[in-house]
Amino acid sequence: MEVLIISSSPRKGGNSDSLSEQFKLGAENAKHKVTKVFLGDKQINYCKGCNSCFTSHKCIQKDDMEEILQQMVEADIIVLATPIYFYAMCGQLKVFIDRCCARYTEMSNKRFYYLFTAAENGNSTVDKAIIELQGFLDCLDSPQVSGIVSGLGAWKKGEISGNKALKEAYDMGKNI
Numbered sequence: 001m002e003v004l005i006i007s008s009s010p011r012k013g014g015n016s017d018s019l020s021e022q023f024k025l026g027a028e029n030a031k032h033k034v035t036k037v038f039l040g041d042k043q044i045n046y047c048k049g050c051n052s053c054f055t056s057h058k059c060i061q062k063d064d065m066e067e068i069l070q071q072m073v074e075a076d077i078i079v080l081a082t083p084i085y086f087y088a089m090c091g092q093l094k095v096f097i098d099r100c101c102a103r104y105t106e107m108s109n110k111r112f113y114y115l116f117t118a119a120e121n122g123n124s125t126v127d128k129a130i131i132e133l134q135g136f137l138d139c140l141d142s143p144q145v146s147g148i149v150s151g152l153g154a155w156k157k158g159e160i161s162g163n164k165a166l167k168e169a170y171d172m173g174k175n176i
């Protein structure tokens with residue numbers, strides 16, 4: 001399987017990025033082909049809403065999104081990792097999703113995994129982010145959410161250490 005991990009937190013090596021690494025390790029150990037993209041390393045401008053991609057299926061902006069869109073179209077599995085910001089996905093991930101406009105119609109039959117981290121411990125902390133991401137999936141052809149890991153109670157960078165979510169992410173990657 002081709003697995004594409006989108007790590008969207010601005011904190012490299014932070015909590016959700018650590019879950020991404022564990023998922024990657026598990027999937028690699030199960031011999032899947034894994035690509036991890038750390039969005040903070042990329043130049044991704046926000047969608048200008050110009051609508052030109054509606055007919056051309058190409059974005060007028062020349063930045064790193066073109067390459068990542070190709071990787072998304074080719075992937076069997078897409079992993080979206082985000083910290084919870086104000087009970088929502090982080091802005092970087094939303095900007096990224098908006099930029100899928102040019103090629104989302106080619107993203108058919110994909111399986112998705114979500115990796116969340118949040119400072120709070122309540123189980124409902126990630127509920128609104130799940131609903132937001134479902135808005136994206138609702139626009140795709142036959143998507144499937146195959147698994148969700150929530151690393152809760154992790155606020156500062158590194159506080160995910162010792163959290164059971166790390167093993168859950170590894171196992172999820174291993175068992176895709």
Ligand SMILES: Cc1cc2nc3c(=O)[nH]c(=O)nc-3n(C[C@H](O)[C@H](O)[C@H](O)COP(=O)(O)O)c2cc1C
Pocket residue numbers: 009010011014015016017082083084085086087088117118119120121125154155156157158
């Ligand atoms: C702008 C901002 C908003 C946040 N909002 C929430 C929130 O609504 N609920 C929560 O539990 N944690 C919130 N947090 C804490 C982060 O979700 C938490 O620190 C998370 O572990 C960060 O993951 P990262 O290291 O991958 O960036 C917020 C943090 C920031 C910077």
